[in-house]
Amino acid sequence: RMDAHGSTFTLxxxxxxxxxxxxxxxxxxxxxxxxxxxxxxxxxxxxxxVVRAAAELGPVDGRMxxxxxxxxxxxxxxxxxTPQALENALRTLRTYTxxxxxxxxxxxxxxxxxxxxxxxxxxxxxxxxxxxSADDPLREDPGExxxxxxxxxRAHGQRDGADFLIEVDRATAIRTLLRRARPGDTILLAxxxxxxxxxxxxxxxxxxxxxxxxxxxxxxGYEGNSRR
Numbered sequence: 001r002m003d004a005h006g007s008t009f010t011l012x013x014x015x016x017x018x019x020x021x022x023x024x025x026x027x028x029x030x031x032x033x034x035x036x037x038x039x040x041x042x043x044x045x046x047x048x049x050v051v052r053a054a055a056e057l058g059p060v061d062g063r064m065x066x067x068x069x070x071x072x073x074x075x076x077x078x079x080x081x082t083p084q085a086l087e088n089a090l091r092t093l094r095t096y097t098x099x100x101x102x103x104x105x106x107x108x109x110x111x112x113x114x115x116x117x118x119x120x121x122x123x124x125x126x127x128x129x130x131x132x133s134a135d136d137p138l139r140e141d142p143g144e145x146x147x148x149x150x151x152x153x154r155a156h157g158q159r160d161g162a163d164f165l166i167e168v169d170r171a172t173a174i175r176t177l178l179r180r181a182r183p184g185d186t187i188l189l190a191x192x193x194x195x196x197x198x199x200x201x202x203x204x205x206x207x208x209x210x211x212x213x214x215x216x217x218x219x220x221g222y223e224g225n226s227r228r
Contacts, residue, residue, distance in 0.1 A: 002025075002026070002027065002030075002095065002096070003096055004025075004066075004074050004096040004097075004186075005023070006021065006022050006023040006024055006025065007020075007021075007022050007024055007025070007026075007027075007029070007030050008020065008021045008022075009030060011034075011037065011047060011050075011051060013037075013041055013047050014041070014047060016047060018047055018048065018051045019051075020033075020051050020054050021054065021055055022054045022055065022057055023055075023057065023058060023059070023066075024057065024058075024059055024064070025059065025064040025066070025076070025092070025093075025096075026064050026092045027092070028088070028092075029059070029063075029064065033054065033057070037050050060194075061193075061194040061210075062077055062078065062079050062192070062193030062194030062195070062209070062210070063078060063079055063193065063194070064076060064078050064089070064092070065077045065078070065210060067189075067210055067213045067214060067217070068224060069214060069217040069218065069222035069223065069224045070222045070223065070224025071181070071217055071220075071222045071224075072182075072183035072184075073099070073181040073182065073183060073184065073185040073186065073187065074093070074096065074097070074185070074186040074187070075178070075181075075186075075187045075189070075213055075217070076089075076093060076186065076187070076188050076189070077189045077192075077193060077209045077210045077213065078188060078189070078190055078193060079190075079191070079192070079193025079194065079195075080105075080188075080190045080191065080193075081105075081107075081108065081135065081190070081191040081192075081193075082112075082115060082119075083115055083118040083119050083122050086103075086105065086119055086122050086123070086190055087122045087126060089188060089190060090103065090122070090123075090126040090127055090188065091126065093186050093188055094126065096186065097184070097185065097186040098184040099182055099183065099184030099185035099186070100128040100129060100181075100182070100185045100186075101126070101127050101128050101185070101186050101188070102127060102128060102129045102130060102131075102177050102180065102181070102185065102186070102187050102188070103123060103127045103130045103131075103177075103187070103188040103189075103190055104130070104131045104133055104170070104173045104174055104177055104187070104188070104189050104190065105119065105123070105130065105132065105133070105135065105149075105188075105189075105190040105191045106132055106133045106134050106135030106137075106142065106145060106146060106149070106168075106170075106191055107119060107135055107145050107148075107149060107191075108135055108136040108137070108138070108191075108199075109136060109137040109138035109139060109140035109142070109145060109199075110138045110139065110140060113148065116145060116148040116149045116151075116152065117148060117149065117151045117152030117155070118152055119149055119152065120132075120148075120149040120150055120151060120152025120153035120154075120155075120156075120158075121152040121153065121155065121156050122152075123149075123153060123158075123164070124152070124153040124155075124156035124157070124158045124163070124164075125156065127188075129163060129164065129177075129180070130153075130163075130164045130165075131164065131165045131166075131167050131173040131176055131177055132146040132149050132150060132164060132165070132166045132167070132168075132173075133146070133166075133167055133168055133169070133170045133173035134168050134169070134170050134198065134200070135170075135191040135192060136192075136198060136199040136200075137199070137200060138199050138200070138201065139201055142168040143166065143168050146166045146168060147166070150164065150166060170192075170198070170207070170209075170212070171212055171216075174189060174209070174212055174213055174216055175216045175219075178213070178216050178217060178220060179220070189209040189210075189213060192207065192208070192209045193209070195207070195208070195209075196208050
């Protein structure tokens with residue numbers, strides 16, 4: 001069973017069965033855990049010890065990582081910066097989302113420009129609302145990058161303002177969706193993941209999606225402890 005709190009499944013090994021509960025989100029994380037567990041068991045680890053450790057196992061920084069400040073909606077940071085990765089993340093989160101699924105994302109400058117409208121099309125198909133923003137624009141105009149992404153969304157019938165927004169300031173983009181969120185919604189912050197810099201021109205500006213989301217949630221009055 002998988003939900004917004006993690007994954008629960010059964011490990012069958014060495015003639016026994018153990019219930020496994022982990023805070024990891026997504027089927028791919030379960031597959032990775034099973035691969036690591038198989039290696040540990042082969043090296044002589046006891047299944048009960050592996051299962052006990054799973055309960056405390058958190059996500060890799062910036063990979064389907066929840067941001068928790070006591071808010072009644074799910075906020076997830078993920079490094080999904082390609083069309084396929086964005087699609088996988090949105091499909092995974094849709095299964096946990098009774099409300100609206102929203103996403104902030106962009107595309108890096110000076111690379112893979114052909115992917116930009118494709119990512120817009122992915123968001124058009126799989127998200128209820130999205131904000132196009134900066135993601136390491138380098139020497140390109142982040143507004144122009146966003147327009148190229150938006151072209152793919154518009155080709156799928158998405159309307160500016162009604163279905164998506166362009167807001168190149170990523171801090172403002174994150175706050176825009178957090179203010180829109182209602183209980184049961186999910187917000188995905190896609191593309192930056194674990195990264196701690198925003199590359200703009202020749203500058204490397206301090207930036208981290210999780211930390212920015214925590215600040216924004218605190219501004220909205222959510223003061224619960226963050227689990228990482």
